[in-house]
Amino acid sequence: MTTTPLHNDRFLRALARQPVDRTPVWMMRQAGRYLPEYRERRAHAGSFMDLCRNHDLACEVTLQPLERFPLDAAILFSDILTIPDAMGLGLYFETGEGPKFRKTVRTPQDVAALAAPDAERDLDYVMRAVSTIRRELNGRVPLIGFSGSPWTLATYMVEGGSSKDFRHLKTMLYDTPDAMHQLLDILAQAVTDYLNAQIRAGAQAVQIFDTWGGSLSTPAYLEFSLRYMEQIVSGLIREHDGRRVPVILFTKNGGQWLEHIACAGADAVGLDWTTELSDARARIGHKVALQGNLDPNVLFARPSAIRAEVARVLESYGAGPGHVFNLGHGISQFTHPNNVSAFMDALHELSPQYHQNQHQNQNDGDAR
Template identity: 45%
Template sequence: MKIKNDLFLRALKGETVERPPVWMMRQAGRYLPEFMAIKEKYDFFTRCRTPELASEITVQPIRRYGMDAAILFSDILVIPQAMQIEVQMKPDFGPYLPNPIRSQIDVDKVLVPDVNEELDYVMQAIAATKEKLQDEIPLIGFAGSPWTILCYCVQGQGSKTFDKAKEFCFTQPEAAHNLLQKITDTTISYLKAKVKAGVNAVQVFDSWGGMLSPNDYKEYSWYYIQQIIDALKDETQVIVFGKGCWFALGDMAKSGAAALGVDWTCSARNARYLTGGKITLQGNFDPARLLSPPEVIKKMVTQMINEFGKDKYVVNLGHGILPNVPVENAKAFIDAVKEYKP
């Protein structure tokens, strides 16, 4: 079936478009009152594991705002769960892993699972979402980068520095690389299964890539992301988003990825320069800027599109939407793109 609004897919291919497509990272979720109503009834991983709930949460923002792409409601930490690493989501705290990985012995216990068995609920959620979307717009599937997943597995929780994760890599590099490879192999199988289940593009979130120096980034993060791109690029469009990773944009642009996400600390001009101007870029509105008045948001979005250029560009935030953003401000962001005239 052909997707009716294929603006997003055309932009990923670098085709000329009448206006750039728009979606928002974390658009399915916590800033929407209809999401909060579901959140009050079901805990986090119940929402992820129940296809009917995950698909409903995925389409809520589409009904409200009409973005050009939907992103499946899920979490990057379903991967370690599938690998038999316990992950809890604690209210007002975030992810908590009671048994963090700290040695080669711990790494040896980590399984590379059969994703179709362990993560079947995700594939069911994709099928349920596709049914709701009726091929109106594309559906994006996603995964965390192996490095970002390792950060949680070793640290045991979120962190400003991920010092324990870095210590593990720098004192036990062999164990770290073994773990990263297991996560990579699982992620490749997972994303391939998602494509088979019906997603139209995939995004790899390297949320903590910016914690590493450029050299360490190449060794502990990019080496593994490149494996994912190589395994998937012939099957689907791959977007890579590395937060704080502007220093790697040159390498990323040569990777075979369809598009690169940019955060708000890197200007459009620098991002185009660093990537050689040939690859589609996605971003990079500061999520906190959605707290500005709607008319300011609209002006800033128009300016952002003018700076990136309407082609080879996907309008998005520079990271996930904040929970305290008013719904009318999110609407102003989306509307500004839909009303854009070059």
């Protein structure tokens, strides 16, 4: 594709731990049910997956938040479960219950019957959305692609949907670990192919969402989750369109494993709000950029409280490069857009002081 110069590269510079004029920001579930224009467009599309599969509509809702808020990156509008759907498991959405699969994967025989989809062929609607969004952005901000981690995808495939205790999944892990490894290896191959296809289509950074890695014990996390994310990172395209393509790893409730995650080969580690930024920076901030980590429920508070918490998060990270501001997980569907505006206003007002004189001394912040 023809390379268009980026007008705003704060996000990519922060991931590279380079100086920026203020802390860049984007939000997980950036285009979501909190926006009335999104709800209107989804109703028009007919269903969530119909919206994902229509590249023009997926582009429209990806750009909707950027029309309201001065964000520093766009993120592809899609779903983490597109890969297992392409494997023939029959993804559907039950009102009020979230995603479900018509087929589950619970035995070695079920795993043996699976094959990794071809991303270019079987998920072509995602690639069309990526290329359409990249064209429509026209260099305004970078575009983030994403996938679920193999472990997180497996949770839905084995349980058949969302779960509170992961009973079927963990039974499979402990009873038939070889089958679990086989499943995760297939998924790691699929995710690598999927993210590389997104990069070729125009994604300028990618994030791996390990939403359910935090449900594991430490030995199980290292063996069944992080191991496969490392495999993916090692297989990704890291240079495209003349720029480095940064990779972000995010394990929700994974703060106890930061040192391990930082050694997985990614450029940045995402943090939920249960891990203090100052602690994370002291532990791994010399190796990777950090992304996070405002509690999304702060956005239900009054503007003065939102401002105070934004200031606290900035102070916790401190001066110097390498910070991308984000919510510690996805934005709630019940958040009012006015409160998002209050959040953005506070960040834009307060963050420049943490980036003054960076060109003179980039490393001050990491010498703390």
